[in-house]
Amino acid sequence: MTQRLQLGFVFIIIHMSFGYLLYPKLTYSLTKSGHWGIVLSxxxxxLILIAIYKKGxxxxxxxxxxxxxxxxGRWAAFIFLVPYAINLNALIAMNxxxxxxxxxxxxxxxxxxWAVLVLLFLISTYTAIKGLSTILRASAVFFFSINLFVIFVIASSSVNFQLQNALPAWPLSLDFLWNVKFLYLMGFSxxxxxxxVPSxxxxxxxxxxxxxxxxxxxYLSAVYVPLFIFGQETxxxxxxxxxxxxxxVDLSWFVFNRQTLFFGISIIGFNLILNAVKLWMIGQIMQRLFPGRRSKASxxxxxxxxxxxxxxxxVPNKAWIEKLSLMSEGTNVFFTVILPSIIFLYVVFSGRMRSYGET
Amino acid sequence: MANLVQEMKRTFADHDDFLILDTQFNGAAIYLIGFNTLIDFPKSNFYVRQMAERSASIEELLQNLGEQLDVDAGELKKAVLDGNLVVISENERNAIMQPFPQSLRRNIDEPRNESPIQGPLDAFGEDIDLNIGLIRKRLGTELLCHCSYQVGELVKQRISMLYIRGKVQSALIEKIDRQLKQIERDIETIDDLDKYFGHRKLSPVSHLFVTEVPFQAVHLLKKNRIVLLLENQPFALVFPHLISDMLSTANDRNHPLGLSIMIRTLRVMGVFITLVLPALYVALTTVNPDVLKIDLALFIAESREGIPLTPVLETLTMTVLVDLITEAIVRLPKSVGPTITMVGGIVLGQAMVEAKLVSNLLVIVITLMLIASSVVVGVQNALYIRSLKYPVFILASVFGIVGLISGLAIICIYLASLTSLGIPYMTFRYKGKEDIR
Amino acid sequence: MERLNLSKLIFALLSLILLCGCWDIKAINERSLPLVMGISKKNDEKYQVTLTLPVTRVKGKTRIITEKGESVSEVLGQLRSNVEDAIDYSQIRLILIDAPLAANHLEWRKMFHYLMSSKDIPSIALVAITDENIEQMFSKMSKQGLSGTALYDFFNKGAGWAPDVSNTRIWEVYQNLFSYTNDIAVPVVHSSEDTILKFKGSAVLKNGKVTANISPSENQLVRLFQHHHFIRNTENLGFATIFVVNSHLKNKPSITNHIPQVASDLFIKISILERDEGVSNSLVIDELEKRIEKRFNDMFKQTQINKTDIFGFGQLFRTRIPYDDLHSWRDKYYPKLIVNFRVHATME
Incomplete structure (x- = not known):
């Protein structure tokens, strides 16, 4: 039970890490009104993907x-998982x-x-080497402290909310569903x-x-907090x-000048867990696919x-970061769709085969 | 004189406290052999005489006196070394008897390293049997199991393991049993024992939680833990050591729940402050003054005006100094301690501020940190929290707030990665039976 | 595993040593923390930036430095290299802009793009406009004992204390550069002999363009509509002085045939502080209602001519006008806007 809870924490942290980075920007470029439509769809x-995946x-x-x-089959594992590991690697780098x-x-x-990169990479790698159980245990502490900070940031920025800025509330059209950028959005998962983890x-x-x-x-808060304050145009x-x-936000009663401090802290926390998990996933894939005496996950x-x-x-500058992030997210979409479906199809197909064999 | 006696005499020729006392019984000589530093000879002799009066023959006397009769020379030597009295008669019959020992043990005393408020005041002593007795007295149940081990290379030392059957996983007990039986070297300190629970060479966190108070040990036994007792060590070692041991004692619950929650919250704050405060000072003064409100920033700037040391060096000096003073006070006899505190803490601190070597704000920060670091339970825990503040501090002095946060993250991850025999250090709900991963 | 950890530890330590002695490390007393930045542009087409720096060695003392250059960022860079301490712009509380520069639409936009995107300058710094010579003004200000909180407090007295003083921050100005439906008022200040600053009303901006100046009492109405702040102040009607205890605004927008309409009701509760003999309650109420309505209507007419939606009525129509048409709110809809402003005063 505890482990399930911790898995849930990690799951949430990973997604929040994606959510607070490029997610809002992509959403704003997709539509001019009714952003919740995008987030919810x-x-x-x-959720449908998760359902398929879980079923499989x-x-x-x-x-x-x-x-x-x-x-x-070994070949299947090689074909699908090695590229996935490489994609994960690119995701980590861009992230x-x-x-x-x-x-x-x-x-x-x-x-x-590069100095900040060294720091973040060292900690993530260290965590990943320590394994999933460490990540799970640490995630409980991270989850509570980060959520506290994020909720504080959201609550304190509500001082500047002007709710009309987010109007009109209804999506103008559903065109965004066919937009390539919406597909990119799917990569934030x-x-x-x-x-x-065995089911x-x-x-x-x-x-x-x-x-x-x-x-x-x-995700809604990440999209709507800036929207409430600045409005779609800005x-x-x-x-x-x-x-x-x-x-x-400027809180006169507060010790610190800038609220961003807490936002920054939560970003560090998100990032460490996210990348540790990804590195651990790579380690698992590579170790199992290339078994050998000297093949250690670490x-x-x-x-x-x-x-x-x-x-x-x-990566030289912000423009490239954005471009490359989108590319790696795009590839990630491919894998998040393909891998669950393949498992699902395999289950359906092999199940049918077995039932034929029995009759 | 009997050959056996001669042999004993030869073996212990280098021991001046080795004594052979010969008395008469029905005309035959009997020899009482032992160390007079371990045995109260006059009393024992008197007892032997009394027994002799009631016995008809020498065989009967030996039977009355001894627990073991007619053993070989090797056993006899061991018995002498263990502080027993060996009785040998002229015709080579022998017996090992429990003598009146010299009193080498202090009485049940108050705890020295912990000071329970509003709680039982007895503490463990050096005598292992006494310690087990203290626990048995509080846990009068047949479920309390006691396994005894004799380990060591040079000297065989007794180690006792106590647990409550049905509360601890039997697999875990078997594991510990195996580990304890493997021990071949001498166990002098906790660290020697620690090594047998897994490799943690440089780790500041021990596998065993140390407590002096039987009340606490019994409480933890009931909480599904295992208690180990070492001979000649006046404390119980609790396995596994969990992070919650740092924050709560059994004694807290002698207060109402609300108060005990407050006490524990204060301890959490203490840990947090110890880790964060020096690092925060450095981060805010060198790297990230921009997050401060302007008045606070100017106040700090004014307090640092004219101080030649950089904040990093300044803070490092002061933290090391404070740790030195703490260590010095522990080592010094109680009569000298307060003087050092006076001179070290007040005079030196004051002088440093007046000489403009360190800013007065830093002195406040350091004092706060020192106080905060002492609120955690257990000397060992306080020490390791104090040691962990340095990595955070170093990271913070390079990366500011980012370094501070990543330092805390590293510590959190490090503590999360610790396990002892498969039990994670960072569990808050240790259930024993089911919840061991 | 054991060896790996050790090697990693060494690697980490090595990299730390490598990193030591680096970029952001500067003790707080070696930094100069400017509080106020003045930006002006004289006829010679060069930016002039003036900063007040508190001197930490002497308590309460400030000094003023000035530099000229082609752009704000360039001047800030020059100042950084000229001053003996490292200048840390992260504590700037107020940015004073002189009126001619503020009137220049393009410069204003360029400047706020820079101020917003600059990593140093906090986006919560206040913005104000002044007609005076900035350098002289700064020296007067520092004579009054300038400090960080003094400035902050000046603009943040709270609606209960000084309802006519408003504040505007960099991010609000920046937002106004883009917003389709909302305009803002930037406070105009003067120096004074015995206080730090003197509030002179506000300049009304439309997408970064100054279109009008309004007086402090008009500013109150703007604040009422923009932030729904209570007005708690005294009002002199000539024959009586009243005190507004509580106020509450209700807006009802509607749109018919592309003509927007707002029914706006202001409910105020008053208490009469003093009055001439024989003046009845109803007279006071009538007079007050008329007065506020007139003040609003005059002002509203003026803003309609300027096509500046200072009251933020556009915000009410964001759902009622198709989004694609929203950008033409100020030009197409706002001049046609009909506001039925009614004041309902009651005695306490």
């Missing part, structure tokens, strides 16, 4: 995703890079980004992480839905709208984190 689509996984109560692919940019603009204006000990679908609703609440000019929103994690560090180091 995104949520619904993800539940046929193998003691196996995780890698085992399932290995039972399909840390983008977060580093945000952190620098909040705290360390004059520090070069880490549901595949759930497959790395016996994993979250049940109902619990997942609850966690997902919580996540959606925060908000599209920002790179990190949530940061600007937190920056606009070596793979070290190697991959070094590669993504170099990759992140090479």
């Amino acid at each position: 995104y949520g619904l689509l993800q 996984l539940n046929y193998f109560p003691q196996k995780d995703m890698i085992d399932i692919f290995l039972t399909m 840390i890079r983008a977060h580093a940019e945000d952190i620098i603009s909040i705290f360390l204006i004059r520090t070069p980004y 880490a549901i595949l992480f759930l497959g790395f 016996e000990t994993n979250l049940k679908f109902g619990q997942l839905t609850a966690a997902w609703l919580y996540v959606l609440f925060f 908000v599209t000019t920002f790179v990190f709208p949530m940061k600007e929103a937190a920056d606009s 070596y793979w994690i070290l190697a991959f984190s070094f590669i993504s560090f170099l990759f992140a180091l090479c």
Whole structure:
């Protein structure tokens, strides 16, 4: 039970980390009104994917995703999981890079980004090497402190809310569903992480839905807090709208000058857990696919984190960060759709085969 | 004289406190052999004489006196070393008897390292049997199990394991049993024992929680833990050591629930302040003054005006100084301690501020930190929290607030990664039976 | 695993040592923290930036530095290299802009784009406009004992204390550069002999363009409509002085045939402080209602001519006008807007 709760925490933290980065900006570019329509339809689509994924996984109560692919055949595992690991690697690189940019603009204006990258990569790698159980246990502390901060930021920025700024409330059209950018939006999801824990000990679908609703609440807040303060016309000019929103608050009774402090802190927390989980996933994939005496998850994690560090180091500026992030998210969409469906199809197909065999 | 006696004499020729006392019984000589530093000879002799009067023959006397009869020379030597009295008669019969020991133990005393308020005041002593007795007296149930071990290379030392059957997973008990039986080296300190519970060479966190108070030990036994007792060590070692041990004692609950929650909250704050405060000072003065309100920023700037040391160096000096003073006071006899506190704390602190070596704000910060670091339960825990503030401090001095937060994150992750025999250190709900992962 | 950890530890320590002695580290007493920044542009087409820096060595003392350059960012850079301490712009509380520069629409936009995107300057810094010479004004201000809170307090007295003083922050000005339906008022201040600043009313901006100046009492109405702040103040009617205890505004927007309409009702509760002999309650109430209605109507007419939606009526029509048409609110709809402003005063 405790582990389920902690898995839920990690699930929520990972999504919040995505949500507070580029998610609002993409949403603003998709529509001019009724942003909740986008968030909710995104949520619904993800929920359907989760349902398919869970359905597939539940046929193998003691196996995780890698085992399932290995039972399909070694080749299948290689074809699908190795590219996925590479995609994860790119995601990590871009994620840390983008977060580093945000952190620098909040705290360390004059520090070069590589220094922050070194710090973030070291901690993430260390956490990933310590394994999932460590991540799960740490996530409880992270979850509560981060949520406290985020809720504080949301609550304090409500001073500047002008609710009319978010009007009109109804979406103008549903065109955004066919927009490529909406697909990118789908990439802000880490549901595949759930497959790395055998479904016996994993979250049940109902619990997942609850966690997902919580996540959606925060996605809505990430989209609407800047909108309430600045309005659609202004908000599209920002790179990190949530940061600007937190920056606009001036609490006279407070010790600190800037609320952004807390937003920055929560971003660091999100980022560490997110990247640790991703690195751990890579480690699991590579270790199982290339078994050998010297093939240890920790070596793979070290190697991959070094590669993504170099990759992140090479990205020159914000424009490139945005472009490359979108590209890696786009590829992630491909995997978040393909992998659950394949497991599901495999279950349906092999189940049918078995029933034929019996008759 | 009997050969056996001669042999004993030869073996212990280098021991001046080795004594052979010969008395007569029905005309035959009997020898009482032992160390006079361990045995109260006059009393024992008197007892032997009294027994002799009631016995008809030498065989009967030996039977009356001894627990073991007619053992070989090796056993006899061991018995002598263990502080027993060996009785040998002329015709080579022998017996090992429990003598009146010299009193080498202090009485049940008040705890020295913990000071329970409004709670039982007895503490564990050096005598392991006494310690077990203290626990048994409070837990009069047949479910309290006691396993005894004799381990060591040079000296065999007694280790006792106590647990309540049905509360602790039997797999865990078997694991510990295996670990304790493996011990081949001498166990002198807690750290020696610690090594057998898993590799944690440089870790500041021990596998075992130390308590001096039987009340606490019994409380933890009831909370599904295992208590280990080492001979000649005046405390109980509780396994597994959990993070909640730092924050709560059994004694808290002698207060109403609301108050005990407040006390525990204060302890959490204490831990937090100890870790954060010096780092926060450095972060705010060197890297991130922009997050401060302008008046506070100017106030700090004014207090730092004209101080030659950089904030990093200044804070480092003061934290190390404070840790030095704390350590010095512990080592010093009680009569000198207060003087050092006076000179070190007040005079030196005052002088440093007046000489403009450190800012007066920092002195406040450091004092606050020192006070905060002492609120946690257990000397060992206080020490490790104090040691963990340095990495946070170093990170904060480079990265400011970012470093401070990532330092805290690293500590959190590090503590989360600790397990002892598969039991995580950071569990808040330790259930024993089911919840062990 | 054990060896790995150790090597990682060493690596971490090494990188830390590498990182030591770096970029953002500067002790707080080695930083100069400017409080007020004045920006002006004289005829010579160069920006002139003036800063007041508190001197931490002497309590309560400030000094003023000035520099000229092609752009604000350039001047700030120059100042940074010229002053002995490192200037940290993160504590700037007030940005004073001189009136000619504020009137220049393009410069204003450019400047606020910079101020908002600058990582140093906080977006919560207050903005004010002044007609006077900024350097002289600064020296007068510092004579009055300028401090961070003094400025903050000046603009944040709270509606209960000084309802006519308003404040505007950088992010609000920035938002106004883009907003389709809302305009803002930036306070206009003067220096004074015995107080830090003197409030002179507000300049009304439309997408970063100054279109009118309003007096402090008009400013009260703006604040009422924009922020729904209570007006708690005294009003002299000539034959009586009343005190407004409580106020409450209700807006009902509607749109018919592309003509927007707002039924606006202001409910106020008053108590009469003093009055001439024989003046009845109803007379006072009538007079007050007429007075406020007239004040509003005059002002509203003026803003309609200027096409500046200072009251933020556009916000009410965001759902009623199709979004694609919203950007033409000020030009197409606002001049046609009909506001039925009624004041309902009651005695306490």
